[in-house]
Amino acid sequence: MNDLLIKLAKIDRRYIFLFVAIAVIIPLLFPLNFPTRATPHTKAVFDIIDQIPPDNNPILISFDYGPSTMPECHPMAYAILRHAFSRKVRAIGVTLASDAAGLGEEAMRNVAREYGREYGRDYAFLGFKPGGSAVILSIGEDIKKTFPQDFYGKPTAEIPMLTEVKNYNQISLVIPLTGSATATAWIIYAGTRYHARVADGVTAVMAAELYPYLQTKQLSGLLAGLKGASEYEHLVKEAGYSEGARRASRGMDALSTMHLVIIAFIILGNIGFFLSRRSAKKGERT
Amino acid sequence: MKRRLPLLICLFSGLFFAIQFFIPHQEVRLLYADGLRWLIVVYTFAIVLAVGSLIAHHLRKLHRQAKGWGYSLVTLAALLGMIVIGSLTGIRPGSLFNKLFLNVQVPMQATMFGILAFYIASAAYRAFRARSNEATLLLLAAFLLMLSAVSFMSYFFPRITTVAEWLLMVPSMAAQRGILFGVFLGTLATSIKIILGIERGWMGGGR
Numbered sequence: 001m002n003d004l005l006i007k008l009a010k011i012d013r014r015y016i017f018l019f020v021a022i023a024v025i026i027p028l029l030f031p032l033n034f035p036t037r038a039t040p041h042t043k044a045v046f047d048i049i050d051q052i053p054p055d056n057n058p059i060l061i062s063f064d065y066g067p068s069t070m071p072e073c074h075p076m077a078y079a080i081l082r083h084a085f086s087r088k089v090r091a092i093g094v095t096l097a098s099d100a101a102g103l104g105e106e107a108m109r110n111v112a113r114e115y116g117r118e119y120g121r122d123y124a125f126l127g128f129k130p131g132g133s134a135v136i137l138s139i140g141e142d143i144k145k146t147f148p149q150d151f152y153g154k155p156t157a158e159i160p161m162l163t164e165v166k167n168y169n170q171i172s173l174v175i176p177l178t179g180s181a182t183a184t185a186w187i188i189y190a191g192t193r194y195h196a197r198v199a200d201g202v203t204a205v206m207a208a209e210l211y212p213y214l215q216t217k218q219l220s221g222l223l224a225g226l227k228g229a230s231e232y233e234h235l236v237k238e239a240g241y242s243e244g245a246r247r248a249s250r251g252m253d254a255l256s257t258m259h260l261v262i263i264a265f266i267i268l269g270n271i272g273f274f275l276s277r278r279s280a281k282k283g284e285r286t
Numbered sequence: 287m288k289r290r291l292p293l294l295i296c297l298f299s300g301l302f303f304a305i306q307f308f309i310p311h312q313e314v315r316l317l318y319a320d321g322l323r324w325l326i327v328v329y330t331f332a333i334v335l336a337v338g339s340l341i342a343h344h345l346r347k348l349h350r351q352a353k354g355w356g357y358s359l360v361t362l363a364a365l366l367g368m369i370v371i372g373s374l375t376g377i378r379p380g381s382l383f384n385k386l387f388l389n390v391q392v393p394m395q396a397t398m399f400g401i402l403a404f405y406i407a408s409a410a411y412r413a414f415r416a417r418s419n420e421a422t423l424l425l426l427a428a429f430l431l432m433l434s435a436v437s438f439m440s441y442f443f444p445r446i447t448t449v450a451e452w453l454l455m456v457p458s459m460a461a462q463r464g465i466l467f468g469v470f471l472g473t474l475a476t477s478i479k480i481i482l483g484i485e486r487g488w489m490g491g492g493r
Contacts, residue, residue, distance in 0.1 A: 011411075013408040013411075016404075016407055016408045016411055017404045017407075017408065020403060020404055020407045021404075024403070034436075034437045034438040034441075035437070035438055035441040035442075036437040036438070036440060036441055037440045037441045037444065037447075039440070039447065039451070066395060067391055067392040067393075067394075067395035067396050068395040068396065068398065068399040069399065070392065070395075070396055071396060071399070071400070098333075099387075099391070101377070102377070102384055102387045102388060103392075105379060106379070106388070109379065129326060130326065130329040130330050130332075130333055131325055131326035131329040131330075132329070134322050134325035134326050134329060135326060137322050138319070138322040138323060138325075138326065141315070141318070141319040141322060142319065145319070145323065146322075146323075146326070152378065204435070207454075208454055208458050208459075208462060209462060211454050211455060211458065211459045211462060212459050212462050212463045212466060215455065215459060227435055227437065230437060252437050253437070255435070255437075256435075256436040256437045256438065258403065258407070259432050259433075259435050259436050260436060261407070262407050262410050262411065262432065263429065263432055263433065265407070265410075265411040266410060266411060266414045266425070266428075266429065269411050269412070269414070269415060270414075270415055270416055270425070273415050273416070273417075274416075
């Protein structure tokens with residue numbers, strides 16, 4: 001038995017790959033529907049959007065993620081948009097990442113269709129603008145001058161929902177969805193410089209970096225990775241706003257089983273490690 | 287003059303963007319807003335420069351038939367192909383450009399990122415061993431955070447989430463804050479050196 005455990009401590013990584021693949025594929029094919037409970041940071045984002053009166057100041061979503069971080073950030077976009085559109089909260093979409101324009105446009109268009117929201121009246125997608133922090137600062141001065149045209153080439157001055165929006169003062173909440181440093185740029189430039197209310201949706205690996213901003217209240221809420229997205233979906237469903245496809249929850253099932261597999265391997269690896277160390281010490285004594 | 291002009295532009299624009307923050311006059315704000323739009327134009331030119339540099343680099347590799355020149359060919363073909371298709375068909379939903387983006391680039395990049403899961407699993411298995419006291423602390427912290435990331439754990443054992451949250455809100459944040467102070471003080475010092483022309487690496491061309 002001991003020998004087997006010692007061998008397990010040095011298992012070929014291809015077996016690990018095989019177990020990980022099984023742990024990911026099975027829940028994707030047969031959803032397990034694990035229960036979940038939202039963290040206070042996810043709930044904070046939900047509560048802010050839930051308290052925005054219908055047809056009032058819009059939220060601004062910055063789709064700052066590309067295809068590589070899409071599995072974590074795209075479900076966040078869908079969940080937030082479903083929540084907003086079901087409550088008739090208007091939304092403006094922008095992106096600071098060149099490869100995110102197609103993804104942001106697709107998310108806004110699909111969810112708007114689900115809820116019968118009209119382009120120009122209930123939502124607008126302004127597309128990509130290079131410049132990073134310069135764009136964030138420029139929106140603080142005048143969003144229509146920063147984006148003279150929307151994604152489709154229509155002058156933003158002619159978009160009805162933007163007539164009353166000049167800068168962050170007329171925006172209820174700024175939500176960057178990203179896997180990059182733009183998460184911090186929005187907090188520093190839109191939040192601190194222009195006093196905009198900011199809540200981030202980031203990849204799980206980035207979340208720890210943003211906790212200092214949560215404590216100082218520079219960040220009003222945080223969706224951390226796929227788990228944050230699935231918690232948000234759960235809140236939206238629980239409140240009865242949407243029964244739409246819960247892509248994050250499905251992904252979260254796979255992620256949870258994968259975490260359990262990794263935890264099991266770590267435990268086995270450590271047992272094997274201790275046994276091999278003990279047998280080595282015994283060998284030294286004899 | 288060739289060196290002095292960029293240094294002077296850097297000095298005046300750097301000082302202006304720092305000082306304008308303290309002058310809430312309408313004219314200064316208008317100038318500031320214009321300056322921000324110029325910045326966006328400069329960034330746009332930087333993209334043109336980057337694409338030009340990418341093309342020149344891969345053309346050189348192709349010309350010399352350097353190791354891996356086949357990849358350069360694929361890169362150039364994909365880049366030029368997407369530019370031509372985007373120019374001809376537009377980038378709106380339903381266009382060929384958009385279809386190629388959603389059905390080729392998105393799955394390819396997502397797959398590349400997805401492969402990381404396998405390597406992370408293998409690396410975690412090998413790295414998280416209780417070899418020393420420090421390694422044991424790291425192992426315990428990672429163990430708790432991974433458990434809290436399992437969705438039903440937070441449902442059935444909310445205390446695990448509480449402990450994981452404490453780890454993130456107290457020890458991890460203390461370290462993060464220290465790093466942030468260091469990073470931003472470094473950024474401030476480097477910015478002052480660039481504005482005053484002490485640090486000239488951004489001008490290129492060595493000394």
